[in-house]
Amino acid sequence: MVVYNLVCPKKHSFEGWFPSFEDFQKQADRKLISCPTCGSTKIEKVPHACAVHVKKEQPPPPAKKPEPAPAAPPSPAEFKEMLIRVHHYIKENYEDVGSRFAEEARHIHHGKADERPIHGTATAQETKELAEEGVPFVTLPKPELDS
Numbered sequence: 001m002v003v004y005n006l007v008c009p010k011k012h013s014f015e016g017w018f019p020s021f022e023d024f025q026k027q028a029d030r031k032l033i034s035c036p037t038c039g040s041t042k043i044e045k046v047p048h049a050c051a052v053h054v055k056k057e058q059p060p061p062p063a064k065k066p067e068p069a070p071a072a073p074p075s076p077a078e079f080k081e082m083l084i085r086v087h088h089y090i091k092e093n094y095e096d097v098g099s100r101f102a103e104e105a106r107h108i109h110h111g112k113a114d115e116r117p118i119h120g121t122a123t124a125q126e127t128k129e130l131a132e133e134g135v136p137f138v139t140l141p142k143p144e145l146d147s
């Protein structure tokens with residue numbers, strides 16, 4: 001069953017119920033449909049309102065800039081990954097001076113050796129001395145690599 005809004009040439013509108021669109025078409029062709037007000041058989045189907053007044057798509061609201069998420073401290077796994085990356089970077093770009101780190105760092109600091117990025121190991125005593133002498137260096141925890 002379909003319901004159509006129908007209109008006659010005099011703009012009388014009325015509803016017509018039909019088993020299907022084909023039936024409506026047939027009845028209209030045979031002038032079996034007449035205006036209940038004036039009797040006109042020149043009936044036209046009014047397009048459904050919803051087809052005429054197509055709801056305009058609302059423009060999407062301006063994208064709100066996402067609030068910067070508060071910097072969460074890295075999880076242990078993330079921290080480890082960061083460390084691994086840093087260590088990898090150092091390995092690639094820094095000269096490995098091994099246990100001579102404190103000595104080399106001091107030489108570089110005092111201009112006795114070529115200034116270059118170095119990495120190596122230092123004892124707690126050595127790092128303490130370097131710090132006291134004002135030799136710039138950073139210590140990094142060694143990531144424990146899963147085998």
Ligand SMILES: [Zn+2]
Nearest residue numbers: 008012035038
């Ligand atoms: Zn009419």
